[in-house]
Amino acid sequence: QVQLQESGPGLVKPSETLSLTCAVSGASISSYYWSWIRQPPGKGLEWIGYIYYSGSTNYNPSLKSRVTISVDTSKNQVSLKLSSVTAADTAVYYCARLEVVVPATMPGVADYWGQGTLVTVSS
Amino acid sequence: DIQMTQSPSSLSASVGDRVTITCRASQGISKYLAWFQQKPGKAPKSLIYAASSLQRGVPSKFSGSGSGTDFTLTISSLQPEDFATYYCQQYNTYPLTFGGGTKVEIK
Numbered sequence: 698q699v700q701l702q703e704s705g706p707g708l709v710k711p712s713e714t715l716s717l718t719c720a721v722s723g724a725s726i727s728s729y730y731w732s733w734i735r736q737p738p739g740k741g742l743e744w745i746g747y748i749y750y751s752g753s754t755n756y757n758p759s760l761k762s763r764v765t766i767s768v769d770t771s772k773n774q775v776s777l778k779l780s781s782v783t784a785a786d787t788a789v790y791y792c793a794r795l796e797v798v799v800p801a802t803m804p805g806v807a808d809y810w811g812q813g814t815l816v817t818v819s820s
Numbered sequence: 821d822i823q824m825t826q827s828p829s830s831l832s833a834s835v836g837d838r839v840t841i842t843c844r845a846s847q848g849i850s851k852y853l854a855w856f857q858q859k860p861g862k863a864p865k866s867l868i869y870a871a872s873s874l875q876r877g878v879p880s881k882f883s884g885s886g887s888g889t890d891f892t893l894t895i896s897s898l899q900p901e902d903f904a905t906y907y908c909q910q911y912n913t914y915p916l917t918f919g920g921g922t923k924v925e926i927k
Binding site for chain 2: 798804
């Protein structure tokens with residue numbers, strides 16, 4: 698059974714960097730794409746980006762200048778860093794496994810999700 | 821970015837009702853559409869991909885249809901566990917984008 702578990706500080710100060718980790722169990726991180734998705738309280742879902750185990754990434758242009766997603770294959774973990782945060786970055790952050798579903802040739806469907814972690818940006 | 825518009829944004833229905841939710845893409849996305857169910861305080865759950873293919877373990881009361889720009893999610897007979905918010909998502913083009921959600925409430 699694939700399980701994803703996000704962890705990191707629940708409170709980040711404005712202008713600082715948000716850092717989260719996603720621990721993956723039940724699946725090798727080297728076989729799939731891994732994504733971060735966020736959801737502001739009471740609002741909809743926003744895709745942040747994905748990473749492949751090789752290090753190849755694809756980011757949402759709206760966040761690209763501030764986002765870094767990385768992978769640690771030895772720990773089976775994926776990480777997210779979001780710099781220069783503001784109150785608008787307050788959200789539940791989810792990590793998810795992203796599938797390549799035929800006939801698509803690139804990853805696009807999140808089939809397994811972590812339970813999410815709430816990050817509040819406030820001084 | 822491709823804009824995904826869901827309608828209605830909320831609906832009230834009774835147990836046993838047939839419910840249909842619509843999702844429209846701002847440009848053609850072939851069949852690269854997924855549906856998710858989200859219950860309060862929980863992560864979204866993948867229901868359907870490729871517009872009409874059920875994820876493993878998802879009951880057949882859920883069905884999806886459509887291609888191009890117009891898509892529907894149908895729940896054939898609403899049960900208490902189906903009251904939730906449903907989201908569509910396109911994966912034809914990056915960035916991946918989601919609809920605003922449809923909240924299905926008990927009448």
